[in-house]
Amino acid sequence: MSSDERALDAGTLAFLTRPGLTRLWTAARTRLERNGLRPTGTVRLQHLDAPEREALSLLLARPVTGPTVTIGLPDLDARLRASAAGRGLAATLEELGPPLTDRRALRDAAAAERAHVWSTARTELESTSLSSRPWAARWLEDLRRGGTLTRQDPHTATTVVTQAIRTLAALFPDGEAHPAPVSWGRGELATRVTGSAHGLDDGTLLSRLVLRGMALAHDTDFPTDAPTRRALWRAASVSPDEVSGTVLTYGLRPTGDTWQEKALRERADHRRETHLTLRDLRTLHLKMPPGTRVHVCENPRVVEAAADTARTAPLVCTSGSATTVVLTLLDALAASGCAFAYHGDFDWPGIALANRVTRRYAAEPWRMRAPDYEHLATRTHLHGTPRLPLTGPPVEAAWDPELAPAMEASGIALHEEAALDLLLEDLG
Template sequence: MSKLPAATRDWLAGPGLTRLWEAARKRLESNGVQATGSLRLISVNAQERNDLSLMLGKPFTGATVTVRLDALDTRLRASAAGLGLREVLEELGQPLTDRRAIRAGVAARREHVWSSLTSALDTSPLAGQEWTGQWYDLLRRNGVPGGVTPETAIRTLQQAVQVLTVLLGPERDGTRGRGELAATATGSAHGLDDGTWLARLVQRGIALAHSTEFPGDAAGRRALWRLVSVTPDEVSSTVLTYGLRPVGGGWREQVLRQRADHHAESHLTSRDLHDLQLQLPAGTLIHICENPRVVEAAADAACIHALVCTSGSAATVVLTLLDALAATGCRFAYHGDFDWPGIALANRIIHRYGAQPWRMSAEDYERLAASSQAAGIPRLPLDGQPVSAAWDQHLAPTMTALGVALHEELTLDLLVDELSGRT
């Protein structure tokens, strides 16, 4: 229920005072809800001058009016309104927001985050180590990620100190799994997964403690974990291969050669790649495909050429294998999907390894589109933003003109013929 008399409220809410209340509300919300300071209204019209004169008890004749808020507050209290400026503003609109107090509260909570980190470090076995000061300064400069509450930030930073104490403190010993370490610190085996803020915090600390650069890729991050005897999950992600015949004498190399002899595909984990001696005859041509169906068809046809499958986006384990093969002097030929993600992936692989495009020209696309249409295969729309093919300036315009996405499975027969050495 309004505290203002109806007639008074109607007059105060009139158009002649609207700008006054808007400016006063903005000022009070920014200065701690105090009726202090002055307002300056410009281009004041006749009705505004008249109402402001009545409100403040003195005539205004110019186009600019300066209003002292303390005088306005006093005038309102002595008028029929009988309320101060803050109360009048809230009677005419929404409750005022003390933005200064909100900013102060935010700043206080932010400062509490960093004081909590200081306390956690000072009371941990890490206290006094040179790198911890660098770590604190770096984290403070980077700040808390958007969307992370102060409470969550404090908990995560304390967990980071806990993990780093285990890894770098005076009682560190033995090798442990990353999932085990995460579960102990966070209650979740995924708490230190790549991409989490906690993982980045801990990795920053490890890098500083060992005076090494912070890695920019997954392989580098795994190497960083190994510096502190932490074993990442190196068995769940695999790369699909066919026909690899490394010349090493270990049992892993022998298994790969045996599977190649029996025309069987192989799934290699990151752990396999650490221990394999992937030495192939210099100049060996490795074909790379995007879809596992190509590997399956190559195995069924007892193809003679080696094949590595990216399985879509080329996960780290795929690139690790290709890097190792490239280091031995292997050459590469790449084929993938004729859609925009497929062209983007082809650009990456061709650029990284100097691979030759394998049936990936504009002419290849046109022939495949024509043969698919003639076979009555339903047309798949080409969606998304066009991606230029670095190896063929005509491919993207041709794909855009036809507007058809053609996946690798549509050209299996041709690819298998070439992998079999028949063409």
């Protein structure tokens, strides 16, 4: 067994671990880990106290008398080898623990892995129809500079950028941004490229990379909301799923003469609710009678009760969130000149949703002011209804600065069903 492999004897270990040497070992460890574990350069210790000066003097075999000392790591390495430690600085620090980390080697390895990601991506790009297109080269360079993939592990980064290139090559088989000869369903395209029908779903890293490339190919801005994302997919001959998401409606009576408008009026006449998809809304001409006032609620129970009691006012339900299909319908109704009244849950998510709808459509609050909340809170208390605690961070109501303080003071959340009888009166 070599001297560097033998364990330190108890006396040497006790000396090297004395408190007066702690700062030296910390500084030396930091320097070695930066230097590729080579004992080069110096460390400087300031504001030395008496125990530190004594310990350093014994270790270095020279007097340390001032408040500051500069120690050359080559000298320290040689001194340790010649001492009872019988090993160099790196081996000594390993023995004292914890193990040293060669940070320079880690940086070099990480840099090599990143370089491999981009060399693989460039090779993949050059093998496709995109190789001669300036927009594709710019897209790849923007990705490299932007750091989006740098935050991923190398395997994930390589996989995603390769899949993105293959997706764009499928969409632009000759590299040009015109409708592709093949029309894709987004799930079908995702399955071909990734093996999963959800590989290009909104919010995935792959979909963001592909959309960025598509935007460059079409010389347009990167889409920042669901409608513009869908428009960009369609421009590349990709059909997003437009049938799974629906918006719940009741009592809509558009004035058009197509079978769709007639069907809506007939369902309204028969007091039946209607679920509309994005595909419906793309072809539906929602021209409404002048001055139509549309009530917007949050919970489907309001629509159900309106139908059961033969109410006549037009009603749209967000079902708890302003999804793309909900906003698409409300946008179309707003464009036809409709005015809106909004009611939702008296809890913080409900207020946040109400803020979004009232701001976007200048909607009138519908029994959603502080007195309305206080009346309902009092009524539920008198009826002995169990209290539902109000939880989460408060949200100020854009239409009534008194509402949030009233809700905080009471501490009760009230769902829309608590006001159902009052809402039905208004829908008559």
